Amino acid sequence: MSAGRYAWMSSALCAQVDPDEWTDNLAGGGALAAKRICGRCPVKPACTAHAAALEQHDGTTVRGIWGGLSQNQRRRQQAAA
Secondary structure, X not given: OOOHHHHHHHHOHHHHOOHXXXXXXXXXXXXXXXXXXXXXXXXXXXXXXXXXXXXXXXXXXXXXXXXXXXXXXHHHHHHXX
């Protein structure tokens, strides 16, 4: 794993809060606080791309909020593309 490839993660706002905020397994999708944080995050595009790359790499679904999107939202977005 290249440190430069993941350098964007050090600027991610999610790295500054409780990791439990990023789960989206609450009733109704949950994780509204995480989505609000993502909305202000300077690395949101890199995060979204990273989640997509992980899902494309091994075909599994990445759990939790990534780039401001829940697992279901990412799935719908990818299906529409």
